[in-house]
Amino acid sequence: MTSQLDKARAFRALHERPGAFIxxxxxxxxxxxxxxxxxxxxxxxxxxxxANMLGKGDVGLDLILANARTIVDASDLPVSVDLENCGAHEPKRAAEAIRRAAETGAVGGSIEDFSGDRDRPIYDFSRAVERVQAAVEAARALPIPFALTARAENFLHGRKEHRRHDPPPAGLRGCRRRRPLCAGPLRSRHDPDGGVLDQ
Incomplete structure (x- = not known):
């Protein structure tokens, strides 16, 4: 059986090689x-x-992670987990979902800026950045190179503007806002010691 570390390295290699993969x-x-x-x-x-398999309109983080473990155990392939908003609004609790995803044997996971609130479906920019920063810190603390994807869901929920009036924090200036973050080491071009990537 392939180790989690070997799967993580293979998953990173897929992202680093030329071209795309499905x-x-x-x-x-x-x-x-x-x-x-x-x-x-x-x-x-x-x-x-x-959710469709279970006939539910929505599923919580516990079910998402249980399903992820089943899929991880089914093959030797690297698995990335769709964590939705990581089951929490608060950055620290969202970051805990990254650690829990790694415990399933997965080697990647996503965090998104969809809040689940029908009236305010997208987190304020500063809160979205805080959540991603916390997730990045959690991913970097893992013993494997965990591939974190930050998804920008604004176009899916009727938020077509880029909120140019809402500048990023100082450490993230220069990053292209609202861009889904890629796998691998996540860092700002202008803040190599931390923060969010612009790859």
């Missing part, structure tokens, strides 16, 4: 095995797929 979304062990047999090189869970 990462499909299994929703259970059976689809994970099928996709692995088809030759895919990595898998990413789908919270929507889990």
């Amino acid at each position: 990462i499909p979304n299994p929703w259970d062990a059976g689809t994970a095995k099928l996709l692995a047999a088809m030759g895919f090189e990595a898998l990413a869970t789908t919270s929507l797929g889990v």
Whole structure:
């Protein structure tokens, strides 16, 4: 069986090589095995797929992580977890979801700026940055190179403006705002010791 560290290194290598790769979304062990047999090189869970499979409108973090562990155990492929908003609004609690995702055996995960609040579906920019910063710190503290993806969901929820009036914190100036963050070491071009990436 491939170790989690080896899976993490393989997943990072997929992101660092030239060109793109396709990462499909299994929703259970059976689809994970099928996709692995088809030759895919990595898998990413789908919270929507889990909700549809269970006939629910929404699923919580515990179910997302339980599903992730099932998919991780189904093959030797690297797995990244769709963590939605990491099950919490507060940055520290959101960061805990990154640690919990790694405990399932996954080697990557996402954090998004969709709040789940119908009236204010996208977190304020400063709160979104704080959440990503906390997630980055949690990912960097892990014993594996955990691939963190920060998803900008504004276009999916009717927020088409870029909020140019809302400047980023000093350590993040120069980063392209609202861009989904990529896997790998996450850092600002202008703040090499911390913060959020602009890769």
